[in-house]
Amino acid sequence: MRGLTRRFGKLAVLEDVSFGLPEGRLAVVVGPNGSGKTTLLRCVVGADRPDEGEVLVRGRRCYETDPETRALLAAALDDIGFFPDLSVAEHLELVAYAHGGAGATVAEVIAELGLERARDQLPATLSSGQRRRLALASCFVRPRRLLVLDEPEQRLDARGREWLADRLLREKAEGTAVLMATHDAELAAAVADDRIEIGAAA
Numbered sequence: 001m002r003g004l005t006r007r008f009g010k011l012a013v014l015e016d017v018s019f020g021l022p023e024g025r026l027a028v029v030v031g032p033n034g035s036g037k038t039t040l041l042r043c044v045v046g047a048d049r050p051d052e053g054e055v056l057v058r059g060r061r062c063y064e065t066d067p068e069t070r071a072l073l074a075a076a077l078d079d080i081g082f083f084p085d086l087s088v089a090e091h092l093e094l095v096a097y098a099h100g101g102a103g104a105t106v107a108e109v110i111a112e113l114g115l116e117r118a119r120d121q122l123p124a125t126l127s128s129g130q131r132r133r134l135a136l137a138s139c140f141v142r143p144r145r146l147l148v149l150d151e152p153e154q155r156l157d158a159r160g161r162e163w164l165a166d167r168l169l170r171e172k173a174e175g176t177a178v179l180m181a182t183h184d185a186e187l188a189a190a191v192a193d194d195r196i197e198i199g200a201a202a
């Protein structure tokens with residue numbers, strides 16, 4: 001990202017943020033509530049447009065609707081956007097199929113995320129922790145070179161957080177670049193190579 005600036009009215013949330021993230025490295029985005037972490041990630045995945053500056057992934061501008069961007073980038077920014085009429089397993093099958101199925105198999109990811117008992121449930125019937133697990137699972141059933149996560153530790157239990165740290169280390173080892181906002185200092189210390197610190201408290 002080069003010179004990224006995002007304002008909402010008079011509020012300058014991001015001001016001239018520049019950063020490079022090589023493959024196989026993990027950068028954490030840290031800062032107080034309201035400092036602009038989610039805004040930064042939304043600009044990176046192309047869900048929001050910066051007022052100034054640009055985000056390039058492998059030299060290409062990043063747009064959410066661009067097929068090349070979508071092929072490279074897996075993101076879990078929130079737990080909405082599930083298909084309401086598809087079960088957990090059906091949702092993951094569809095995501096895997098839509099991206100060419102080069103990620104781990106759906107059965108493996110369901111087992112890894114501890115979603116076996118929820119596999120036939122609809123999203124509306126899941127607990128908040130299970131919804132978070134489904135959002136993360138959706139990233140791992142598809143190919144990815146860049147993984148963007150917004151506070152992935154949220155609502156995970158202690159074992160889930162242990163799993164997450166281990167999974168992120170494996171992502172790096174496989175050469176995936178990871179950009180992750182987090183409030184969890186322990187997780188950041190365990191997995192981060194770089195830190196992007198932004199903003200003062202709103």
Ligand SMILES: Nc1ncnc2c1ncn2[C@@H]1O[C@H](COP(=O)(O)OP(=O)(O)OP(=O)(O)O)[C@@H](O)[C@H]1O
Binds near residue numbers: 008013032035202
């Ligand atoms: N669409 C919008 N319109 C107006 N203001 C917005 C919009 N989106 C975000 N903001 C403001 O931008 C600031 C940064 O919000 P953002 O969600 O990026 O913070 P954050 O660092 O992710 O916070 P948290 O740690 O609470 O998740 C906040 O003051 C927020 O109110």
